[in-house]
Amino acid sequence: MNPFVNVEINQAVATITFFHPQSNSFPSSQLKQLTEAITQLNDNSQVSVIVLKSEGEKAFCAGASFDELLQVDTIEKGRAFFSGFAHVINAMRKSNKIIVGRIQGKTVGGGVGIVAACDYTFAHTDAAIKLSELAIGIGPFVIEPAVSRKIGMPAMSEMTLEATEWKTAQWAHKNMLFTRLFDSYETMDASLDVFVTQLSSFNPEALFEMKKVLWKDTEHWDTLLLERAEISGTLVLSDFTKNALNAFKKK
Template identity: 65%
Template sequence: MNALSQNGFITTTIDNKIAIITFSHPASNSFPSNLLKDLTGELNLLSENESVSVIILKSSGNGAFCAGASFDELLSIDNFDDGKLFFSGFANVINAMRTCKKIIIGRIQGKAVGGGVGLVSACDYVFATDNASVKLSEIAIGIGPFVIEPAVSRKIGKTAMSQLTLAAHDWKNAKWAFENGLYSELFTSIEDLDSTLTVFASKLASYNPEALQEMKKVFWENTSHWDVLLYDRAAISGKLVLSEFTKNALSAFKK
């Protein structure tokens, strides 16, 4: 499968019950709304694909894993409806990952910012390199990580979430992310990560798919209210992104 977008693209390959979704964007693998829509669609399709037991989510290149929301698109938002719609794109992806019937493994080769941290948090198991630092910079630009907060807090707890959110200008290194539960395993090189990931995914794919599906439900117990919560949070972000503070901060940040 290959879902092309005007800005960036999504590709999916399937082999031996393992689907590999790769997303790519020239701006450090950031997400404009059309790419969020494509990723949501791919996840929903794979959820119903009986030839798939395991999904690996990765981004292209050896640099950043994901720079989060598209700054260009954030700057272009000039009304509440468009703002809520844009942030709902992240809500759609996280909910698709949450309700997906397949185990999702994250392959994190580099830095993750904002919505990228949300994607990592919504994975069921995560392999990362020492270069995979994380940052939530939203407060610094006048908004906040409202949509992704439930996913991140579920993984690392409210205390670590508050540290990550309020230290908006600071990177937390991969060791911090590993020690706080965001990453499941940590590697010194991409080569070591990929070799271990291949073995791990192959073992998972050999297990009873019904058992994996039932365990997925257990992992995500008590999150059904996210069907409403994440869109309520998108409305908060959609309002804040229109503020003069945020417009000025985004322009300065982009420069």
């Protein structure tokens, strides 16, 4: 299949599904599509809940597109690419809908930031997570505020510095990145349907006010995440990163 970002609306619930043949990784064009999909739903007063999911069972999101990262040859291009993740997280943060994530498989790098920006998450026990950025010469600078907000700085430090190690879904659940954990896709999806159906029956004005409370003191992220994108955009130009990305692609 070709890459896509789709939106389906069923009564008060909008489901956003994304897909990329390379383990649901994100090129900049799809980051833009996802940002627009989330933002456009702000104008739909009939929708009060968003379910964010990816296609397939093996991977929820492999993070940034390595193919596109290898093509970055200026600071401006690097900043623009990593700003894509900044825009997605800020769109999720500023959305007037509660966002529920469905995390069915492994998640790496920027994908962990997207999970962290969800307001509530359902995850499968196969959904291991990893922040591998230091291993390729950059760092999880853009997503750090979102991830640290969920799991705390000690767990964030552990994940970041253990850049080659997968953290289990149980670890993610214990550290509050995953709200609910299931060992069956069928049970997870049934529970997710029940939850979002009930959630969407609540007063949408109350949900929106609660959303603002949940994200209090993050207004500066509009600037902060773009500043972080410049750090990553500069580091991606290093020989270390180029060599690491090429070595990874040859595996």
